[in-house]
Amino acid sequence: MTSTRPYIRSMKGWWRRHPAYRWYLLREATSVVIGLYALCLLWGMTALLLGPGAHDVWRACVQSLPGRVFQLLALAAFAWHAWTWLRLLPLTLAPLRLGRHRISQTRVHRAALGAWALTSVALLVAAAGGLR
Amino acid sequence: MSDTRTIVLECLRYHPERDEAPYHQRFEVPFTPEMSVLEGLQYIKDHLDGSLTFRWSCRMAVCGNCGCMVNGEPVLSCQVFLRDYHPGCVRVEPLDHFPIQRDLAVDPSDFLDKLAQVAPYLIPDPVRTPEDGPHRQTPQQMQDYLDTSACINCLLCYAACPQYGLKADFLGPAALALAHRYNADSRDAGRARRMEVMNSDAGVWGCTLVGRCSEVCPKGVDPAGAINRNKPAAALDTLRRLLQSGRTCTS
């Protein structure tokens, strides 16, 4: 007998059904923290434009305890977002080939991680040079 | 038999003519090490309750009929073994995100409609007839679509995709992966026709890269990859249309 009354299940609390969904939501949520950090930097740049008084207020804010905690949180969010984003990178690229062989997704991920680490170190060195 | 043990199968039941809502029913099933979850269901049907409804055909992970949720994971029930769940219990439910037709059988019509929308067949240009002989391609050209051509329409990826459950019109992993399969085939010229569907609201942009579809696929199709590789092409298509409409406006 054909069902004339199919049962439709609700999606309520769908993220509770699998840890992978919660990791996915965490990845998406890091974008909010990253967005807030971008706003904080924008505030700093505007303060620089407005003059020494405004810039001192901004510096005092980012150097306060809540300011430091926020920056640590932003660093963690950046690291997690970059790690997960680079893990997904091979999914967004056409299969890469070396001669007749396909380069595996793991290799692409590792290469991207290497490039990320190198760029980060280069930026840190440049920033340290600028501060001196 | 000395290696026969007993395991509890907790099956979701729903008979529309009788039940207001689904409920779980427990069955004690004797099993041997080589018995799959599907064989456990068949034991119930043959010996305990003949009204239990579920789909299956090949029993060898080829037909894609026996997909269901086992302890919350979308799997082919002929491909997972009762021994691996013992001594725990095995909760068997119909594939998530599809309407339940009866017990473990879901209604796949939505997927079939969406599959038809992406024209999952070769559209050669110019049209070929048998007199033209075989339509050849190199092994390398075949590699471009071989992975995606392994899809058996089992719908496990749909049960793993929360976006499909949340957004009813999303074409979903397998339909989009199959669109990619034909687009990537050197013998096909239907890309522009499929692009209309792939670049629509229901197309590739509905995917937010949760990535579970590729993890659960029993055939290594990687629908998440297939979908996301088409996003640059879809973005270029939007740009082309914008430029074209700009040109028509100014002319």
Ligand code: SF4
């Ligand atoms: S893509 Fe994989 S999981 Fe999805 S229907 Fe095809 S074979 Fe099944």
Ligand code: FES
């Ligand atoms: S019965 Fe055919 S795939 Fe399981």
